[in-house]
Structure formats: C-alpha cells, structure tokens
Amino acid sequence: PTEEIWTIIFNSDVDQWGHYSYDDKNDVLRVDAHVLQNDQPVEEFSIQFEDSEQGVALMYIAWDMNRVEIPIGY
Numbered sequence: 001p002t003e004e005i006w007t008i009i010f011n012s013d014v015d016q017w018g019h020y021s022y023d024d025k026n027d028v029l030r031v032d033a034h035v036l037q038n039d040q041p042v043e044e045f046s047i048q049f050e051d052s053e054q055g056v057a058l059m060y061i062a063w064d065m066n067r068v069e070i071p072i073g074y
Contacts, residue, residue, distance in 0.1 A: 005032050006068050008061065033061075033068035041065050 001007070010029040016022060042062040052058045052071065059070045 007032050035066050038065050038067055
C-alpha cells in the first residue's frame with residue numbers, strides 16, 4: 001500500500017498464509033482504492049461490511065488512521 005492508494009487483492013487460494021506462497025495466478029480480482037482518514041484510530045486491522053443502497057454494500061478495510069471503502073454489488 002501507499003499513503004494514497006491500497007491495492008486490494010481477492011485470491012482464490014484459501015490455504016495461503018501471508019505472502020510466502022502467494023501466486024498472482026490465483027488472483028480473482030484486484031481493486032485500487034483511495035485511502036481515507038479515520039476520525040479515531042483503529043487499533044487492529046479490521047474488515048467490515050455495511051449496506052449502502054439497494055444491491056450495493058460497502059466493504060471497509062481499516063487500520064490505524066487509514067481506511068478504504070470498496071463498493072460491492074449483489
């Protein structure tokens with residue numbers, strides 16, 4: 001990640017741990033998301049989902065004073 005953009009990677013290898021055995025051939029989707037600032041620090045890395053509007057949810061990924069928001073259609 002950079003200070004301005006995080007690349008979020010959805011990978012199909014569910015047995016992978018960390019980046020040690022990472023293989024980009026198993027990437028299903030890559031999304032670049034602009035980094036936003038939190039009002040309060042987030043002590044632990046967290047992922048949350050929230051309904052945004054009909055058929056769209058927002059996935060929030062946050063850590064410390066930074067977060068990204070990714071819209072997901074369903």
